[in-house]
Amino acid sequence: MTNFPLASLSHDMKTPLSAIALYNDRLRDMRPDDPERDACHTVITEQVDRLVQMIRSVLENFKPSVQYQEIDIGAMLRDTVEIYRRLHPDYTFVLLARKELPPVWGDGPALGRVLTNLLDNAVAYSQPTEIVIAADLQSDGIQLRVRDRGAGIAPEHLPSIFKPRFRASDTVPGSGMGLAIAQEIVHAHGGRIEVASTVGVGTVMRVILPQKTII
Template sequence: LHLSAVQADFAALKEKYAALLASEARYRELAAHLEQRVQEQVVSLDTARRQLYQAEKLAAVGQLAAGVAHEINNPLGFIRSNLTTAQEYAAQLEAYYRATSPGGRRELEELFPDFRALLRESIEGTERVARIVTALKDFSRLDRDQMAPADLNAVIRTALEMVRPQAGGRVEFVTELQPLPSMACNAGLLGQVVVNLLTNAVQAIERRGQVRIRTRVEGESVFILVEDDGRGIAPEHLPRIFEPFFTTREVGSGTGLGLTVSNDIVRAHGGRMEVASAPGKGTRVSVVLPLGKGGK
């Protein structure tokens, strides 16, 4: 009788153990499935974040395009005019060479200074166009995952090259860029941040004004400061400026994502953004980035 009871207990234990093993297998399967779902969600969120960055950047490119087109058309206009005149000069040169009289040589000598000036101005115009196109290409590039040592002052100068045409001469840009150590960062994304801040500063100035861009190093941090003397931000709006789609501009004048994306980019670099503003007294935006292991 005792042996039968032991055998029954042992059989029951084996059954429970088998049930536990089956349960553990199910839990492992569920855990693996859950981990896969989490990874899929992470990838999905990362894809959405990238799409948000790109959508905001494309909107910024659209806003910059009109000013850039105007800025390119100006040098193209005088290059065309200069080269037309140079073509006429070339025809005259050919004629003067054929006429070897002293009078012809004197007229030829009078053409040289003007000819050189036309060519110099044309070369400067093509260099200006090249800088604008390069800045636009750098700003629009898609290699946003690349972290590499970069010169933040150079990033700021490129951003300024992009935004300056928007101002149309009504905004004075003042730069105070202190020497900065090279730091590991995503230069394309930080350039997007600076373009957003400069664009906001220009749009905050209703008539004429000044935008000041400064950089400095304090301890283990790099500071980028963008200040304007525009209309400022109302106190009740300040707590919401980083919210997606929040904007104080007219409908259609912006995406409402500029500061949201900029703040996201800065935080991804381990930094922070600070905004100080008052109605009628302008706005100062500070971007604080850690040098960390990237500074050298």
């Protein structure tokens, strides 16, 4: 998997750092006997682990430390959506997924980066509204979808959205690396990523993980 060294690291660190800050603030306001303290500690630990792996990937001669393992896609979706609900309380995140999606063989943290990059884009390019995250098993593999009701992507920009540093709008902050990173990771798993968008209506991003990744 080819890496986008420092630009990739800078882009991908934003969400874990935001989650750590958010859950640390919640811990500070909790009573010592609050039953949610353990859950907050778990989220912080998981996000720190993500940061460590990202930094290690860059330090090791810019080679990613890919670690394939069995991944519970359903759990990954639920955990990520819960973090985004807390990070962006003005948005409504709707998760539509089969309760028993089959596990897949892949790089869990890397696939998590794909989902967070797609969600970051959905938030950045839409006003507070509903964002739908869906997952199901289809004939060609597991399909993940993120749908927003944002500004949409102009047809002339669609061929370029997966190019590193491409930005469809100068008014939206960002590095232009999110979709390039997501595509690279999905391709490394033998999958594909697709987009359907209508200006003024919104965008649907689809990630298809092939049958060969399903355990």
